[in-house]
Structure formats: structure tokens, C-alpha cells
Amino acid sequence: MENDSDIFIIGGGINGTAIAADAAGRGLSVSLCEKNDLASGTSSASSKLIHGGLRYLEFYEFGLVRSALREREILLGRAAHLISPLEFVLPYEKHLRSRWLVRLGLFFYDHLAKRNYLPASSGLKFKNDHRGTALSPALKTGFSYFDCFADDARLVIANALLAKNKGAEILTRTIFLSAKREKTAWKIALQDAETKKNFYRQAKTLINVSGPWVKAVHANISPSDLTFDIELDKGSHIVVPKLYEGNFAYVLQNRDQRIAFVIPFLGKYSLIGTTDSKFFANLDTVKIAEIEEEYLCKAINYYFKNPITKQNILWSYSGVRCLQASHETRTANITRDYQLLIENKSDLPLLTVIGGKLTTHRVLAEATLKKLGPYFPKMGGSWTANQPLPGGDFPKNDFSYFLTQFKQAFSWLPDEIATRYAKNYGTRVNILLTGVNNLSDLGDHIAHGLYQKELEYLIHYEWAKTAEDVLWRRTKLGMLFSAEEIEKLERYILTTFQNAKLSS
Numbered sequence: 001m002e003n004d005s006d007i008f009i010i011g012g013g014i015n016g017t018a019i020a021a022d023a024a025g026r027g028l029s030v031s032l033c034e035k036n037d038l039a040s041g042t043s044s045a046s047s048k049l050i051h052g053g054l055r056y057l058e059f060y061e062f063g064l065v066r067s068a069l070r071e072r073e074i075l076l077g078r079a080a081h082l083i084s085p086l087e088f089v090l091p092y093e094k095h096l097r098s099r100w101l102v103r104l105g106l107f108f109y110d111h112l113a114k115r116n117y118l119p120a121s122s123g124l125k126f127k128n129d130h131r132g133t134a135l136s137p138a139l140k141t142g143f144s145y146f147d148c149f150a151d152d153a154r155l156v157i158a159n160a161l162l163a164k165n166k167g168a169e170i171l172t173r174t175i176f177l178s179a180k181r182e183k184t185a186w187k188i189a190l191q192d193a194e195t196k197k198n199f200y201r202q203a204k205t206l207i208n209v210s211g212p213w214v215k216a217v218h219a220n221i222s223p224s225d226l227t228f229d230i231e232l233d234k235g236s237h238i239v240v241p242k243l244y245e246g247n248f249a250y251v252l253q254n255r256d257q258r259i260a261f262v263i264p265f266l267g268k269y270s271l272i273g274t275t276d277s278k279f280f281a282n283l284d285t286v287k288i289a290e291i292e293e294e295y296l297c298k299a300i301n302y303y304f305k306n307p308i309t310k311q312n313i314l315w316s317y318s319g320v321r322c323l324q325a326s327h328e329t330r331t332a333n334i335t336r337d338y339q340l341l342i343e344n345k346s347d348l349p350l351l352t353v354i355g356g357k358l359t360t361h362r363v364l365a366e367a368t369l370k371k372l373g374p375y376f377p378k379m380g381g382s383w384t385a386n387q388p389l390p391g392g393d394f395p396k397n398d399f400s401y402f403l404t405q406f407k408q409a410f411s412w413l414p415d416e417i418a419t420r421y422a423k424n425y426g427t428r429v430n431i432l433l434t435g436v437n438n439l440s441d442l443g444d445h446i447a448h449g450l451y452q453k454e455l456e457y458l459i460h461y462e463w464a465k466t467a468e469d470v471l472w473r474r475t476k477l478g479m480l481f482s483a484e485e486i487e488k489l490e491r492y493i494l495t496t497f498q499n500a501k502l503s504s
């Protein structure tokens with residue numbers, strides 16, 4: 001059978017694409033299938049934080065926090081266009097925790113891992129401080145610490161690009177149907193989601209990294225004696241017009257002990273989340289419930305001077321995370337660490353990934369390859385920590401320097417578009433702008449700064465196929481597009497790119 005590979009990966013989220021990139025860079029042949037668009041699952045529905053997870057210290061998860069804190073710095077070095085430092089303001093409330101306990105937590109947070117890019121934490125007095133202006137006057141003091149904000153979906157695309165650059169085959173809109181351990185290889189049945197045609201691949205190793213779908217996918221893998229339990233946890237976010245000026249976030253402690261973040265979003269908005277509840281419904285149709293909207297508005301109204309209502313919500317999104325099973329009644333208390341389960345029969349391993357965070361995708365991929373070491377003794381060693389993601393190779397390792405140089409070189413580009421291009425595509429903006437010398441070279445203008453050239457780039461190089469892929473995962477222009485403009489874009493893609501050779 002043709003198209004044999006060393007590793008076949010099911011799932012094109014952050015973890016699947018990171019494993020694909022790492023494995024391909026070690027010289028293994030890799031195929032990955034994703035039933036929908038890359039990052040269409042949990043990996044575009046996160047709080048978009050690359051963070052150590054301050055609250056996990058209360059659960060004594062020092063190992064997880066240390067590893068995540070270390071990753072913040074590593075990822076900033078790999079993709080400074082997609083990940084940026086963000087200050088978090090934690091209003092202090094005496095009845096929740098003593099001041100020394102918060103200080104102790106922040107001391108650990110500052111010192112558990114080395115910091116090159118991020119400042120240390122500090123105490124705050126809100127009187128005469130802009131970070132207190134929007135808050136209820138009852139809140140007098142607080143703390144400040146740093147984590148990072150990331151474009152989660154674009155981080156997935158960057159990992160997929162790295163995998164592809166290293167020779168991996170990335171099959172989007174390709175449904176995994178079943179896999180059978182045959183004599184010398186896994187036989188994997190796939191379906192093209194568009195044409196409905198079935199086809200096959202063979203591989204020595206199968207990796208199930210399908211996030212919350214992990215059990216459903218496992219049910220179609222045979223023979224396997226592997227059993228595991230998971231819990232599904234739904235979380236939703238809302239986006240409202242920005243609640244305050246300034247590029248810093250808030251961490252709010254709800255009455256039920258859960259945390260909500262308020263994060264500056266795309267310059268004009270505040271992103272608020274998350275809710276946290278056990279999930280039992282259909283994974284393919286997850287959306288925010290009214291009760292979640294109310295819960296998030298209530299959290300804001302407790303802490304902020306100016307109240308919000310459901311009418312202020314401009315956009316919302318929901319995702320489901322896959323957690324290791326636990327006896328905890330509250331999903332918020334279940335560990336966010338990952339588990340790698342390996343089952344070997346007939347020298348044809350099956351590796352199943354459970355859990356994990358956006359933050360730890362690179363180390364999860366390294367740990368996966370370590371587990372597979374005995375089966376591929378000739379593969380290369382760890383290599384990703386110092387390897388920029390595609391677009392992240394900035395001169396002097398400095399994104400601001402690159403941004404300034406880029407704006408000077410393309411001074412005819414409207415500032416807003418130039419900033420967006422640089423942040424989205426990093427140094428790969430050169431591919432997008434090849435042969436472009438003025439605004440008219442960008443081709444047709446669809447709406448809100450989206451030109452034909454960018455669409456061409458997204459379709460040819462980044463696996464985009466629909467308006468949704470473009471507007472919500474490759475860019476966040478969906479915040480600006482009306483229903484008519486989305487329809488226009490959909491029609492434009494169909495007519496202009498129908499016969500385009502798509503990257504795959």
C-alpha cells in the first residue's frame with residue numbers, strides 16, 4: 001500500500017500539530033488528519049493564555065506550574081509575533097486569602113522558572129493608579145504579575161507549517177474512520193470530508209490526539225485493550241466593547257472560587273472567561289448557554305464600576321477540554337496536566353494523549369517523542385526549544401524591531417493592516433507581499449482590510465478553505481464582518497479560488 005509513514009496522527013489541534021512538527025524534524029515520516037479545519041476544536045476556544053497557572057499552586061501542582069512557566073519564556077523566543085507578555089492585575093480581597101498567602105504564591109510564580117522576558121510581580125495600591133480606575137471603589141489594593149497572551153489558532157497553524165516544512169503530510173478536512181492493527185502496519189481508513197471519498201494510509205505508529213473526541217476515536221481503533229476514563233469540561237468566553245483603557249488584564253475570583261479573566265482583545269474589546277462545567281452533550285455543536293453569559297456578566301458587575309448585561313455581548317465562543325478522570329466534583333479542581341498512554345502490540349504502538357494545555361504543547365510533543373524513542377532508535381533528539389516557529393525568526397530576536405523595519409519598508413500600507421500582518425504572519429509576511437508594491441497590488445478589497453492577496457496567501461499556504469477559516473482562525477476579522485460581508489467573502493472564495501491548488 002502506498003503512503004506509508006512512521007507516524008500517523010489523528011487531530012489537528014495544538015497538540016497534534018506540535019507532535020507532527022517535532023516528529024518530522026527528527027527525520028520521521030509523518031501524516032496528520034484533521035476532520036475539519038486546523039484548530040477548529042478546543043485549540044481556538046481557549047482563554048489564549050500562555051501561563052504558568054497561578055491558581056494551580058493551590059493544588060500543589062508545582063511540576064505543572066514550573067514546566068508551564070518555563071514554556072512561557074521558550075515560546076516567547078519561538079513566536080514573539082503570536083505571543084506577547086501581558087500584565088495581570090489581581091484585586092485583593094481579605095476574606096478570600098490572606099495577603100501573605102498571595103505574596104507567597106507570587107513569590108513561587110516569580111522564582112519557579114527562569115525569567116528573561118517577563119517582569120516580576122509587585123503589590124498595587126489602586127488610589128491614583130490607572131489599574132484601579134475601572135474597579136469598584138471597595139477594592140483598594142491588589143497585585144500585579146505577568147503571563148502571556150497568545151493567538152491560539154495561529155499557533156496551531158504555525159506548528160502545522162513547521163511540520164509541513166519538515167516534510168509532514170497535513171490532511172485537513174479528512175475524517176479518521178478507523179484503524180486496524182494488521183501484521184506489519186496500522187491500516188487507517190480516512191474519508192475526505194468534502195468529496196466523501198474513502199482512502200487509506202499505513203503507519204508504524206498511531207497517535208490519537210483528538211482532544212475531547214479521544215474516546216470516540218479510540219472506539220474505532222482495533223485491536224486495543226487500552227482503557228481510560230476522561231472528563232469533559234466546557235468553558236465559554238464572551239467579548240464585549242472594552243471595559244477599560246490600558247493593555248493589562250484582570251484576574252477575578254468568583255464567589256464559587258472559580259477564576260475569570262478580563263483580557264484586552266484586538267484593541268477595541270475585552271475578552272471575558274471562562275466558565276467551567278461538566279459537559280455531556282454533542283462535541284460538534286458546543287455553544288455558550290444563557291446561564292454562562294449571565295455568570296460572566298455577574299462576575300464583571302461585582303468587580304467593575306460600570307455594569308454590563310447580555311446586550312453588551314458582541315461575540316462568544318465555547319470549547320471543551322479533555323481532562324484525566326478524577327473524583328473531584330468540580331472540574332476546575334481537576335489537574336490540567338497531560339497523560340500519555342502507550343500500548344504496544346506486534347511492535348505497532350498506539351499512543352493516546354489525554355489532557356494538556358495550550359501552554360505545554362511543545363513539551364507534550366517532546367514527551368511523546370521520548371515515549372516513542374524505543375521504536376525509532378535512529379530518530380534525532382529534541383530540537384524545538386530553540387527553533388523559531390515559521391514567521392518567528394526575527395532579526396535580533398526582536399519583534400518590535402521587525403515591526404518598525406517592516407512599517408518603514410511598506411510605508412504605503414495603512415498602519416492597522418501593517419500591524420495586523422506583522423502580528424499574524426511575522427516574517428512570513430514577505431511571502432504574502434511578494435511582488436506587491438502598492439495598495440492596488442493587493443488586489444480586490446473584500447472588506448475591513450481583507451484583500452485578495454491575503455486570501456490567496458491563506459488559501460495557498462495555510463489550508464484555509466472557508467470564510468470561517470479565514471475570519472475566525474487565520475485572522476479575527478470576523479469581529480468586524482457583517483452577515484452580508486461574510487456571504488460576499490464565501491462567494492468570492494468559491495468563484496475566485498474554486499480551481500486553486502490548495503496546499504496540502
Ligand SMILES: Cc1cc2nc3c(=O)[nH]c(=O)nc-3n(C[C@H](O)[C@H](O)[C@H](O)COP(=O)(O)OP(=O)(O)OC[C@H]3O[C@@H](n4cnc5c(N)ncnc54)[C@H](O)[C@@H]3O)c2cc1C
Nearest residue numbers: 011013014015035041042043047049176211235357358359
Ligand atoms: C475554555 C478553555 C480555556 C482554555 N484556556 C487555556 C489557556 O488559556 N491556556 C492554556 O494553556 N490552555 C488552555 N486551555 C486548554 C487548551 O485549549 C487545550 O488543552 C488544547 O487546546 C487541547 O488541544 P488538543 O490538540 O489536544 O485538542 P483539540 O484542539 O480539540 O484538537 C483535537 C482535534 O481532533 C480533531 N478530531 C476529532 N475527531 C476526529 C476524527 N475522527 N478525525 C480527524 N480529526 C478529528 C478535532 O476536530 C480537533 O481539531 C483551555 C481550554 C478550554 C476548554
